[in-house]
Amino acid sequence: MAGTKALLTLENFINGKFVPCNSYIDSYDPSTGDVYCRVPNSGKEEIDAAVEAARAAFPGWSARSPQERSQVLHRLADLLEQSLEELAQAESRDQGKTITLARTMDIPRSVQNFRFFASSILHHTSECTQMDHMGCLHYTVRAPVGIAGLISPWNLPLYLLTWKVAPAIAAGNTVIAKPSELTSVTAWMMCKLLERAGVPPGVVNIVFGTGPRVGEALVSHPEVPLISFTGSQPTAERITQLSAPHCKKLSLELGGKNPAIIFEDANMEECIPTTVKSSFANQGEICLCTSRIFVQKSIYSEFLEKFVEATRMWKVGIPSDPSASMGALISKAHLEKVRSYIKKAQMEGAQILCGEGVDTLNLPRRNQAGYFMLPTVITDIKDESCCMKEEIFGPVTCVVPFDSEEEVIQRANSVKYGLAATVWSSNVGRIHRVAKKLQSGLVWTNCWLIRELNLPFGGMKSSGVGREGAKDSYEFFTEIKTITIKH
Numbered sequence: 254m255a256g257t258k259a260l261l262t263l264e265n266f267i268n269g270k271f272v273p274c275n276s277y278i279d280s281y282d283p284s285t286g287d288v289y290c291r292v293p294n295s296g297k298e299e300i301d302a303a304v305e306a307a308r309a310a311f312p313g314w315s316a317r318s319p320q321e322r323s324q325v326l327h328r329l330a331d332l333l334e335q336s337l338e339e340l341a342q343a344e345s346r347d348q349g350k351t352i353t354l355a356r357t358m359d360i361p362r363s364v365q366n367f368r369f370f371a372s373s374i375l376h377h378t379s380e381c382t383q384m385d386h387m388g389c390l391h392y393t394v395r396a397p398v399g400i401a402g403l404i405s406p407w408n409l410p411l412y413l414l415t416w417k418v419a420p421a422i423a424a425g426n427t428v429i430a431k432p433s434e435l436t437s438v439t440a441w442m443m444c445k446l447l448e449r450a451g452v453p454p455g456v457v458n459i460v461f462g463t464g465p466r467v468g469e470a471l472v473s474h475p476e477v478p479l480i481s482f483t484g485s486q487p488t489a490e491r492i493t494q495l496s497a498p499h500c501k502k503l504s505l506e507l508g509g510k511n512p513a514i515i516f517e518d519a520n521m522e523e524c525i526p527t528t529v530k531s532s533f534a535n536q537g538e539i540c541l542c543t544s545r546i547f548v549q550k551s552i553y554s555e556f557l558e559k560f561v562e563a564t565r566m567w568k569v570g571i572p573s574d575p576s577a578s579m580g581a582l583i584s585k586a587h588l589e590k591v592r593s594y595i596k597k598a599q600m601e602g603a604q605i606l607c608g609e610g611v612d613t614l615n616l617p618r619r620n621q622a623g624y625f626m627l628p629t630v631i632t633d634i635k636d637e638s639c640c641m642k643e644e645i646f647g648p649v650t651c652v653v654p655f656d657s658e659e660e661v662i663q664r665a666n667s668v669k670y671g672l673a674a675t676v677w678s679s680n681v682g683r684i685h686r687v688a689k690k691l692q693s694g695l696v697w698t699n700c701w702l703i704r705e706l707n708l709p710f711g712g713m714k715s716s717g718v719g720r721e722g723a724k725d726s727y728e729f730f731t732e733i734k735t736i737t738i739k740h
């Protein structure tokens with residue numbers, strides 16, 4: 254373990270200033286298992302200070318025109334883009350993901366989040382109706398809600414944090430954000446750019462620390478009327494309980510147990526590499542990752558053989574290796590949890606076709622205590638197995654056969670989650686029919702994770718409450734009022 258002096262030490266960002274904390278949490282480099290960073294272990298005191306700053310900044314920021322706020326968001330996007338390589342390196346080290354993914358997905362999308370909301374905030378319109386027989390005109394106005402509490406997870410750290418900060422401040426709110434204690438570095442780096450971008454002190458406050466301590470202090474604060482959360486379902490339940498006495502507005506973006514449905518007329522050349530990617534991208538640590546693959550019986554054996562072959566090509570390597578497709582999992586505890594699912598499946602009689610326990614990982618000596626595992630394919634598994642029901646959030650996917658369209662829809666829908674599904678077929682009529690019947694907030698057909706940020710993003714059932722996107726985020730981060738004028 255490195256000595257304390259060598260460790261990167263983060264500070265909270267409150268009222269436009271970096272503020273040290275009384276206590277710190279160790280943060281690990283997932284590729285080595287070494288502590289390399291100290292994250293503030295904030296609590297109620299820090300939240301109170303952030304609320305004071307956000308309250309004081311609100312009148313000035315909310316009074317600015319959308320055009321003025323838009324310019325600030327554009328400048329922040331430009332500054333993030335200028336630091337792309339530095340941010341990508343930091344994200345990869347902190348999270349364990351490959352540098353390639355951080356460079357091509359995480360940081361570009363974080364930049365895009367600011368650019369997108371800088372533009373979309375300029376194009377909202379309001380409703381107006383007339384009641385001539387009463388001599389009345391009715392119209393709606395929207396106003397920012399106030400101080401927004403934003404809680405984000407560790408899998409796509411800056412990507413998901415900025416997906417909340419950008420729409421919240423574009424709409425005129427001030428914010429208190431709490432990134433995951435496991436991946437706080439890029440949020441702290443972004444704070445260094447806020448003043449240059451023209452974000453006034455107190456508009457964006459970032460308070461670091463654990464969920465139970467600082468997260469709950471934020472959620473429980475009576476002056477924070479709105480919470481936007483991305484993370485696990487049990488945490489969402491706790492946030493809902495704590496928010497209930499205050500009737501807070503909640504947006505909950507939760508997990509998935511996402512099916513891929515592959516019909517016999519699917520284009521295999523596209524379907525196999527895309528389904529490998531949808532199962533194992535970011536170590537399987539994306540809420541949209543595929544974890545149940547249903548394949549029509551007539552092509553099942555052929556699919557399985559080719560899929561396993563392609564999975565074996567999905568190279569696990571140290572995050573800085575440009576040829577690696579997959580890096581390290583987020584933490585030792587998470588790696589153990591993911592492995593425990595594979596053990597359970599084996600005990601139930603399932604077959605592990607490749608990956609954990611079957612193939613061998615090759616890592617440099619310095620990375621042997623890192624949190625790596627191979628992408629793993631399970632088959633001969635029952636729909637009732639916990640591997641087919643629960644979110645594993647790791648590089649593990651199950652492949653099972655099906656006979657008919659009706660049967661596969663029923664099986665795909667038979668879990669508590671309803672976030673994202675993929676459907677592979679060359680029959681357009683079938684694609685429409687199946688997509689409509691799936692209980693899923695998002696359905697990608699013959700592709701995966703092509704995002705149109707204007708349209709609603711979010712899940713059904715236990716995958717969440719509310720949607721995010723241009724119009725949806727605007728509606729969430731504002732309050733609507735109906736005004737009637739009698740003339």
Ligand SMILES: NC(=O)C1=CN([C@@H]2O[C@H](COP(=O)(O)OP(=O)(O)OC[C@H]3O[C@@H](n4cnc5c(N)ncnc54)[C@H](O)[C@@H]3O)[C@@H](O)[C@H]2O)C=CC1
Binds near residue numbers: 405463485486492587
């Ligand atoms: N977007 C998604 O779908 C995500 C799903 N997960 C799922 O959750 C599992 C556990 O991961 P965790 O890191 O434990 O997720 P989590 O839901 O506990 O963490 C997400 C965020 O919530 C905060 N948080 C935790 N407890 C809180 C509380 N009581 N009050 C307020 N904030 C709180 C965390 O500090 C973090 O910033 C994963 O294995 C995965 O299955 C995790 C991250 C993202």
Ligand SMILES: N/C(=C\C=C\C(=O)O)C(=O)O
Binds near residue numbers: 406416483538540
């Ligand atoms: N919410 C998550 C992913 C979102 C992706 C997107 O907005 O494109 C997640 O993995 O938690």
